[in-house]
Amino acid sequence: MIVIVMGVSGSGKSTIGKMLASELNWEFYDADSFHPSANIEKMRQGIPLTDADRMPWLLTLQEAIASLLQQDRNAVLACSALKSSYREIMLHNCDRSRIRLVYLKGSFQLIQQRLKQRQNHYMSQNLLQSQFDTLEEPEDAICVDISQPMDAIVQQIYRLLIANG
Ligand SMILES: Nc1ncnc2c1ncn2[C@@H]1O[C@H](COP(=O)(O)OP(=O)(O)O)[C@@H](O)[C@H]1O
C-alpha cells in the first residue's frame, strides 16, 4: 500500500508524512527529492514550474510508485500532486486499490505564516499563490484540516486509513 500525502508547499506534507510513516513503521519518500536540479533552481528563484517542467518528475514518480507496488512495499510518499492530471500520470496503470490519497487542507494565510517560519528550504515563499492557483482539490482523498496540531493530524489520518481499509 502507498499513502500519498499531498498539498501545496508548506501544507505539512514532509513533516506529517514522516510522522505517519514512523507511526505505521513504513518507508517514507519525499517527492521533492525526485525533482531534476533545474526544477529546484527554478523554485529557488521564485519561478513557478510549468506542466512541462513537472512532466519528467511525474514520470519518475510513476516509475517509483510502480516499483514499490511491484515489490509489495508499504510506503508514505509526500508529494504536492497539485492537479488531477498530475495524479493521473503518477498513478497511471497502477492498482488504485493499493493507493490512498491524503489531502492536507489549509488556508493561504495559515500556510504563508508557516512558510515564513520554515528555515533552510529552497522553495521560495513567493510561489505560494501559484501553488494555490494550480491546486485542484482531490475528491477521492482523506481530507484533513491542517490547523490542528501535528500529532492530532497524524492520529486522524491513521484512524481514517484503518477505518477505510
Ligand atoms: N500542524 C502543524 N502545526 C504547526 N506547524 C506545522 C504543522 N504542520 C507543519 N508545520 C510546519 O510548517 C512548515 C511546513 O511544513 P512542511 O512539512 O515543510 O510542508 P511541505 O512539505 O508541505 O512543504 C514546517 O516548518 C513545519 O514544521
Ligand SMILES: O=C(O)[C@H](O)[C@@H](O)[C@H](O)[C@H](O)COP(=O)(O)O
Ligand atoms: O509541483 C510543484 O510545484 C512542486 O512539487 C512543489 O509543489 C513542491 O511542493 C516543491 O517541491 C517545494 O517543496 P515543499 O512542498 O517542501 O515546499
